[in-house]
Amino acid sequence: MLETETNPLQGDLMEDMTDLTLAQLCRACRVPAEVVIELVELGLVEPVGGEPGAWRFPYISVRRVRCAQRLQRDLEVNMPGAALAIELLEELDRLRARLRQIDPNLDRY
């Protein structure tokens, strides 16, 4: 372990913070509101609250919006395609975790 004279930086654990507003989510992901609204319409991010002004997003939305952006930019898929890919990738992660519980040696796939 590295010991230096400086004090360690103390960060905020995002998942424990209050949910994000539409503006905060847009800033965290560096996207215009239209992108988030499209992803809400696709059901990839699910805010609570009735209308955009009152929307509150759980923190996992940041990861999904950013991932959708990267897939769209890098692989030339459209938003519905990116949303489908993310849902399948998350399902794959869950299945891999379950598989590791059955056989811990299957740690890579």
Add this chain to the structure above:
Amino acid sequence: MQYKDYYEVMGVERNATQDEIKRAYRKQARKYHPDVSKEPDAEQRFKSIGEAYEVLKDPEKRAAYDQLGANWKAGQDFDPPPDWDQGFEFHGGGFTGADAQHFSDFFENLFGRGGAHGYAHAAGAGAGGFDMHGEDSHARVVIDLEDAYSGATRALTLKHSEIGSDGRPRQRERTLKVRIPRGVRQGQHIRLAGQGSPGMGRGQAGDLYLEIEFRQHPFYRVEGKDVWLDLPVAPWEAALGATVKVHTPAGSLDLKVPPNSSGGRKLRLKGKGIPAKDPGDLYVVLTIATPPAGDERAREAYEAFSRAFGSYDPRAQLGG
């Protein structure tokens, strides 16, 4: 500077058509996209493919690159001949849009540094009162499960690009010491305000987001805030019941194995998972370990066992 064989990276022949190059790129990009691939070197591969495509998709750049000749080998020491690009005109400053920050020296020497114009412009404007919020940065930090139980301090070395006095971006390394809070879970994010890229002018610095990843543990498995452990017990411990010592990330515990337990039985230790206001649980899954019938005494014991359970059929459930 090392020569890069863009055709080899892309997996196509030197005489491939533009359509073949596009198809090869799309296929490779899907395969190695860091959000999709689990290959350990996916990110590096993806960047190399992007750089190769940046050159090969553009007939002007491709022709200039081809003109260097086919006799170079990847990794060979390389200096571009003088006036190598004479007669070629690169539209759009020789750079067309991909994330050029991570292109190799080889690329930059041939086609110029992508994005440098944009940066220089923003930096120049800064003197005239141009303010811009710095970019947020993202990094991943790998910790041990034990760190999530007790909290820890980690020293991280991060690479980032910075604008030099000449207005061109350059790579800098810096080391940060960061407190990992107790109770953190796989995939969670820690935000360090103001530790992202510096802002322009009076613009604030961006934030640094750290994504937590647990190192694979040889004994423990983690799901959310619950932790799983396989615990071997002797046949008589499982049958008669026993109190056994278990090492857990929360320390050593005495665990009561109830009599008549069979392999696969799941025992829950409430609240011994990852700590939180509402802490996770530790699940212990029993596995039956049989001692080897190594000597005469052990064999006699197994034979006595067999006589005592003469009618027991472990495969009764399978039928047939």
